[in-house]
Amino acid sequence: MPCYVNFKGEKVVPVEEGQTILQASLAAGIPHYHACGGKGQCTTCRVLVLEGQEQLTPPTSYERAIKNVKKFPDNVRLACQSRVSGDGVEVQRLIKDETDRYILINDSEDSTRVMGERRKLALFFIDIRNFTPFIEASLPFDVIHIMRRIFAIFRNAITQYDGVIIETAGDGLYAVFGLNSKIKQAAESAVLAGLKILADLRIFNNTYMRPYFNHTFEVGIGVHVGKVIVGNVGIGLSNNLTVMGYPVNIAARLQAATRELDNSFVISELAFRLLKNPPYSMGCSYINLKGVSAAYEVRLIGKPYEIELPTIAPDAT
Template identity: 75%
Template sequence: MSFSLNFKGEQQISIEKGQSILKAALAAGIPHYHACGGRGQCTTCRVLVLKGEEKLTPPTSNEQAIKKVNKFPDNIRLACQTCVLEEGVEIQRLIRDEIDRFIFVDDYAADTVGEIGELRKLALFFIDVRSFTPFLEANLPFDVIHLMRRILGIFKNCIVQYKGEIIDTAGDGLYAVFGLDSTIREATESAVLAGFKILEDLKIYNNTYVRPYFNHTFEVGIGVHVGNVVVGNVGIGLSHNLTVMGYPVNIAARLQAATKELNNNFVISALAYRLLKNPPYSLDCGYLNLTGVSNAYEVKLIGQPYQSISASPTGKLLNGPPNPPLEQISRHSGDMIKGKN
């Protein structure tokens, strides 16, 4: 048994009983977009029901979940999840032209990860150059840009070597993620290995070039955390940027920012540390108070003290007996609370 289905402003098509609106539209040559492949995991095939809402099958569990999250009204349906039961249904596609496609998902990024936005558990990696401002003020613009390119090149090579993905750069630092194509344990291992490789390669670069020619030494601060984040592409035709957002990203960024006060160039959350198969030696551990974060975070210091930066006394970790009560020692954003070794 078949029915007629009217796509307002486009054409009237035939749809079989039990056939989804999406499949019928595609069979009729209507370029109905469906980024998730028609599995009810995105909203790009949604339609506005103009007539005959009661003549459609009820929302599936997948559609109900999506409609609840997006607060869709009853007359918005997912074409991939909806079938026609009777004659007299009229609908309108909501993503119909190239402008709409650029806003939601464009052809360039159709095969990339996170195209429509998805929840993933990733290792989050932040790194920033320390002691850069004095160098910037004392040297020519050409030298500043040249050395920064070399340093960012070191970062990039190490991150790519361990299958990380650079998400953003800002000034003399960057933000990367690991785990887009691996398990969270593998991702955390890779993030830590990439960090140690950067520290080693930067040391070589300092000794062979920066110190001899510029009488300067660059140091970095690295912060690593893990957590569930939203991965998606927010390009609108001007760029095709993969974006990773979420509360754990803020934690990772703050861990990196706290490295100077803690006088250690590599700080990792205890949550991430426990995922490591062969965890490196931890110089110390404790609980870190972070601005805007209600709960203190347990962290591990797995790097080395800075050579050219004096750490703030309030940022030092205090040793204590096993399982001591938490005792706040300061109110600074990167201050530590007593914790066990």
């Protein structure tokens, strides 16, 4: 005799002996997500147990490991690991479509992060200069190899100073500092990470790129600070962490302005004032940023580019 599980709002399905809740729901035609193939290595099949929790088998070692990381309450179970020993079980799937990634399942502190929270962070953008000529002159696997080496330099510096990479795009990336510190320390860390990248890239050019590939790279870095929205909305890196807001756009514009200002590291005056031990600045400048009404005050704390960068035509819009 099978037991039955009521999937709230969907259907009541039979569960044969030895079947997991996931296997039973799939057999009944419920489109139950299971990204890892039902092996207990993801959380996409998780269900909220509304009734009959005592009729389920105890959590497996996979569930316990995930719970330690995700801090799920006891009534959230992995369907692929849960078997039914009696009737009266009612569950609710927590992931029902591609946009419904995270559901508010209780009033825990972590669940408030689903909706996002305002935080003051240091925002860090970096982009590789003169990468296209290298791609044009190199074999594809050489390009991939060098890209990995350069991004390792970026990642090591950012993580050393407690930064978090939010996303990568092409030959650049976006990171934030201050998720675990005050804003002054965050600004200091962002600058130290940027300066380390410049120094490490110079060593990489001299010891590896010049002798083996007859090429060198330069980067452009932009740093700004401001209040942004931080949330786990499923569209970024770092466990789906996303950071959005107007200051993010400013930081991206500052990185782009490194070409115009002929300096590898541009930081907003607002961020520069937070630094306890500010680095040498080549000067203060006011620049017009796309989409920003007033001229923006910035500091140049990098160096002029050694390679002449191509001029970018102004945006006609």
